Amino acid sequence: MAAARHADATLHRAATLLGCLAGIVAGSATASPRLIAPISAPAAPSLATREGAAWVNTPPLNWPDLRGRVVLLSFRATGCADADPATRTLAARFAHSDLTLLDIHAAEGLPTATGEPRCRSPTRLDLGQKLRRAFGVHQWPSYFLVDRNGLVRALYAGELAATGPIEREVEAAIAVLLSERTENLDDPALAP
Numbered sequence: 723m724a725a726a727r728h729a730d731a732t733l734h735r736a737a738t739l740l741g742c743l744a745g746i747v748a749g750s751a752t753a754s755p756r757l758i759a760p761i762s763a764p765a766a767p768s769l770a771t772r773e774g775a776a777w778v779n780t781p782p783l784n785w786p787d788l789r790g791r792v793v794l795l796s797f798r799a800t801g802c803a804d805a806d807p808a809t810r811t812l813a814a815r816f817a818h819s820d821l822t823l824l825d826i827h828a829a830e831g832l833p834t835a836t837g838e839p840r841c842r843s844p845t846r847l848d849l850g851q852k853l854r855r856a857f858g859v860h861q862w863p864s865y866f867l868v869d870r871n872g873l874v875r876a877l878y879a880g881e882l883a884a885t886g887p888i889e890r891e892v893e894a895a896i897a898v899l900l901s902e903r904t905e906n907l908d909d910p911a912l913a914p
Contacts, residue, residue, distance in 0.1 A: 755876070755891045755892075755894040755895035755898060756876065756891070756895075757867075757875045757876050757895055757898060757899070758873075758874070758875050758876065760869065760871070760873055760875070760902075760905070763869070763873035763874055763875050764873065764874050765785075765872055765873060765874070766785055766793075766795075766857075766866070766868045766872050766873065766874050767853065767856035767857055768784060768785070768856075769782075769783055769784045769785065769846060769853065770782070770784050771849075771850075771852050771853070776846070776847040776849060777844070777845065777846055777847070778841060778844075778845040778846075778847065779841060779842065779843065779844050779845055780844035780845075783824070783844060783846070785868075785872040786872075788822060788824075788868075788872070789870070789871070789872060789904070790820065790870050790904050791820045791821070791822045791870060792819075792820055792821050792822070792867065792868070792869060792870060792896060792899040792900050793821075793822045793823075793824050793866075793867070793868040794809070794812065794821060794822070794823050794824070794865060794866075794867060794892075794896065795824050795826060795857075795865065795866040795867075795868055796809060796823065796824070796825050796826065796863055796864075796865050797826045797827075797848075797854060797857065797859045797862060797863060797864045797865075797866075798825060798826070798827050798828070798862055798863045799827075799828045799862040799863075806863075806881075806882065807883075808881075808882035808883055808889050809823060809882065811889075812889075812892065812893060812896065813843075815893065816896060816900070819900050820870070820900060821896060821900065822844070823843045823844075824843065824844050824845075824846070825841055825843050825844070825845040825846070826845075826846050826848050826853055826854070826857075827841070827845050827846070827847055827848060828847075828848055828851065828854075828862075860879075861879045861880060863879075863880070863881060863882075864877065864878070864879045864880075865877070865878040865879075865882070865892070867892075867895055867896065867899060869899050869902060870899070870902060870903075870904040870905075871904060871905055875895070875899060876892075876895050878891075878892055
């Protein structure tokens with residue numbers, strides 16, 4: 723019974739997140755960059771799971787640890803976001819800012835060299851794909867922009883190219899989110 727309620731709650735969160743992000747994916751001719759207004763943006767699902775999570779290059783993180791930072795969350799099946807030319811360019815462009823690149827990775831696809839992970843960015847292994855389901859990810863890679871308050875403000879699905887209209891939009895969206903103030907950090911209603 724408890725497991726069924728948990729599954730229903732997870733599906734409800736994923737459906738809400740997807741519904742809020744549908745307009746961003748569909749696009750808009752008048753808004754660039756396309757961001758969900760903070761008043762409408764859903765809180766990012768927890769990065770923790772009941773069973774715990776395996777992390778690479780960082781101690782375990784959750785949204786309270788990242789409060790005050792803009793996070794580019796990269797869901798990947800293979801490879802690392804920091805090995806991808808487009809995300810490497812974004813990381814270099816915003817290296818001295820409050821941007822954090824965080825990989826969510828299918829554990830079986832994490833590249834290794836002599837048994838050691840090659841990813842440099844903080845990486846959470848999505849054992850059992852629980853986090854993928856919580857975010858409603860159906861395509862790899864998928865990128866979520868999470869603002870300083872832990873709210874999901876944008877989704878970009880598919881590969882990014884080093885230069886192109888989507889990459890310019892992602893860069894503009896990051897710049898907008900970095901310029902926003904952090905609101906109500908001590909407000910328990912904002913805690914994930």
